[in-house]
Amino acid sequence: MPELPDVEVFKRTIDRTALDRQIEHAKVSDTRVLECSDSTLRRNLQGHRLTDTHRHGKYLLGRLDHGRWLLVHFGMTGYPVAWDEPDPDREPDHVHLRLDFSDGGHLAYCNTRKLGALGIVESPEVAIEEHGLGPDAFRLGTNDFRELLAGRRGMVKSTLMNQEVIAGLGNVWTDEILFQARLHPKTALRELAPGTLDTLYDTMQTVLHEAIDFNVNPDDAPEHYLLPRRSEGEPCPHGCGGEVAKITVSGRAGYYCPTCQQRPD
């Protein structure tokens, strides 16, 4: 599930627990998510420090003190875990990479489903280029947003989820944004008035920032959020009296309120 808000929360965890700490040892325990060799990863980490992090969409990049960057993608089930217990083997489940700091702390990359990525890249720009990512959803203005979507003929949900257009939105947060903007997921972009696109942009910014503020924890979401009600038959969080329904858009399961989110016609 890690999308932009989740990865931003992960970034803050890593900033708080790992920056400027000497990496004494890097242990790779699962090579299936590596985009580089095991030895390249270890060689670039051991004896070095992370000095800064940068998030682009769902990717997290950590600058190392030699200038190259650690690239991390969390896939659907990835997350970082930091702990300070002296015993490095008391680690969480599904660890793929564990960093042991010289002062005794640890940071692990965990990922149950092994759909993710770890690698070493020259720069964030190179990584963005190689993965064909559009601009990050937080680093574009309302004019950029309108221009990026202008001339596209797809459905609004599919387009927002397309990382080549805008980087950061996945299934869950796209649904939330469309619910709050009261747009049907299958609305064709070309049907949207420019003013509606501006509203959609504002909603996207608001929802993503709020999500980070409540640490992406569904239990802490505001009352009017769809997030804790992502299943068929749940009462509409806008209180319209309708029920949450499931819809398939481009092969992805989406949730929405058929009463609040009508297709324009």
Added chain:
DNA sequence: AGTACCACCTGACGGC
């Protein structure tokens, strides 16, 4: 260009 579907992978959950 856009849609649809599959594969990757594994844990959770519902049905019987």
Added chain:
DNA sequence: TGCCGTCAGGTGGTAC
């Protein structure tokens, strides 16, 4: 209890 099918959902590839 326990097996089994289905779902989850990010990315990437293919077919149309």
